[in-house]
Amino acid sequence: MRTNTEKLLKKLEQRAGWDAVAAVTIVLRLAHEKGDQEGAHRAGRSLYRLLLMMAVTSSAYWIAPEVFAYFIHFIFPLAATSVVAYDLHHDAMWQRTQWLYEMVLEHEDEGRPLAGFGADTRRLRHVFSHKYGFDLMFGFAPRLKHVAPEVEESKRRPLANVQVLWNWAEGVLAQGRREPIFSKRLVHK
Known part of the structure; x- marks a missing residue:
């Protein structure tokens, strides 16, 4: 069952803009202040997506x-849990913004717009899910890191x-390719 906060985050992601960024930042901050690490982490993921979508x-x-750079330094640290924190770098986010922008332009040229300038981002947000392929889902996903260097194996393995x-x-x-499904060879490494 979805919570009201998850529904709110989804609605805000469907209309990426400064108001949505401000609202999700407030949700993240309130969750952090309440000690709701999972809620703050979910809001951080939503904020990350919003920032990329808003940029394009x-x-x-x-x-x-x-x-x-501002959000990485001041806001995303509030979204850490006791196990993981966002491991974001503005250069990497800028690169993802460029890839996303190219993708938006390609879809527009093909007559299948994902979003337009200042437009509804309902379709664009699906890039961050498996609907457009695992290459996009993982390629645009925010990176995470362990909070403590000594993490037990059961918690370290999933992130690895x-x-x-x-x-x-x-x-x-980075190669400008699309590969929606990863190979079995990759999974068994």
Whole structure:
């Protein structure tokens, strides 16, 4: 069952803009202040997506690196749990913004717009799910890191497995290719 906060975050992601970024930042801050680490982490993921989408659908494109740097330094640390924190870098976010922008333009050229300038981002947000392929889902996903260096194996292994998928997807996107399904060879490494 979805909570009201999850429904709110989804609605805000469907209309990426400064108001949505401000609202999700407030949700993240309130969850952090209440000690709701999971809620703050979910809001952080939503905020990350919003920042990328807003950068490609608004006039924020050219100031995106500075906006990313601010959020990475001051806001995303509030979204850490006792196990993981966001491991974001403004250069990497800027690269993902460029890939997302190219994708938006390609879809527009094909007559299948994902979003337009200042438009509804319902379709664009699906890029962050499996609906457009695992290459995009993992390639555009925010990176995570362990909070403490000594993490037990059961908590370290899942993040290590996801790291393999992040690296694969990033390589696919960096080459300008699409590979919606990863190979079995990758999974068994």
